Amino acid sequence: MEYRVLNPKDGDYPRRLRERLGREAPTLYALGPLEHLSRWTLAFLTADQEPGFVIRAAWDMFFPVLEYEMNAIGPWQSVNEGVFLRSALEKPWISMTLFTAKGLERETYTSFLDARHPGRFHDFLQRPEYERRAAAGELLLLSISPPRHGRQSRAVILERNWIACHLADVVFIGGAEKITKVWDAERRKYNEKPQKTFALARRLVKTGVPIFTVDHEDNKELLALGVPGYNPKTIRPLLESLGARKGRAPELPVLTTNDEEVPSNESASASVPAKSRPAEQLKLLHLSPNPRKPG
Secondary structure (H helix, E strand, O other): OOOEEEOOOOOOOOHHHHHHHHHHOOOEEEEOOHHHHHOOEEEEEOOOOOOHHHHHHHHHHHHHHOOEOEEEEEOOOOHHHHHHHHHHHOOOOEEEEEEEOOOOOOOOHHHHHHHHOOOHHHOOOOHHHHHHHHHOOOEEEEEOOOOOOOOOOHHHHHHHHHHHHHOOOEEEEOOOOOEEEEEEOOOOEEEEEEOHHHHHHHHHOOOOOOEEEEOOHHHHHHHHOOOOEEOOOOHHHHHHHOOOOEOOOOOOOEEEEOOEEEEOOHHHHHOOOHHHOOHHHHHHOOOOOOOOOOO
């Protein structure tokens, strides 16, 4: 499969990006299904370093967010981005767009994942599903960099994230602070530098693109910037007001017990006495066919 070059004047160039950026809309390089960019889309961007309680609060909010049909777009680099990528790969109603800062002659589906989850101590349990989607042409690999560009500079990363936001119906910005501390191993001290994600949020709140973050007291700098905060109880109305729809799980297989057919869900299985169910059904229900009797 070869990558495609999309110019703003092309008919299959993302309409949302052309309308929002006009003459500033960039050339895109794409490998995979372009129709992902026509779906309801969530851009997911979080800082490399976030306050711990903000990370935990974001994980709680992921559960309701993952209920909705969407295309999720992001660099999938930071801790929270990686958690969302893992979870989204387990939802058949969520498509994934992998937005790299490299050119597509320097980046592949494999190199994209391996750069984020290398080696035996960073096992990616959803790798089989990731590889299945890649082989089936279900993952979109996207870039704004020239094909042979291999360096991930700060300027390219900032522009890539900016474009991701304008491809989306709504943008999630994780916990971000104006200044972050980075350890300098050579000088044995922390250096302070402006945080890319905070700079992106400050720029984005002026555009009118829908944006949200985690409603938590440790996320005070982002909230003070004017990014609205949400929690697991309030996030659904926001998503639905922007056009998101609930995803549907695949049909469950029908299991047969004697002459009777029942769906393989807990309510139906509960109506059939355990002793009358075949051993294979008991395994599906996580029951032992020969339960140990109390001593």
